[in-house]
Amino acid sequence: MAxxxxxxxxxxxxxxxxxxxxxxxxxxxxxxxxxxKRLQDDLDSxxxxxxxxxxxxxxxxxEAITFTKKTKPVQCSYKIHTS
Numbered sequence: 001m002a003x004x005x006x007x008x009x010x011x012x013x014x015x016x017x018x019x020x021x022x023x024x025x026x027x028x029x030x031x032x033x034x035x036x037k038r039l040q041d042d043l044d045s046x047x048x049x050x051x052x053x054x055x056x057x058x059x060x061x062x063e064a065i066t067f068t069k070k071t072k073p074v075q076c077s078y079k080i081h082t083s
Contacts, residue, residue, distance in 0.1 A: 012049075013042040024057065030066075036076035043080055057081070 015028040015038060026046065028039055050057055059081045066073060 012045050015042050030074050040078055
């Protein structure tokens, strides 16, 4: 079994990103609306990276998952491949 990981220092994101073979994981703790903006900004940066390298993330396989114990968590809809 072979594995390939991508660790490209040209990926400019402020949050934690892990890339392995054809998977990408971007995550952060969201406490304020500003945190959701940082996450969307990093999603936008990853989309610029994929355009530069002629790769494409599959939006139908992308998910935003929230884990929280809060009764009123910060809500946001993240976008990928939209104008």
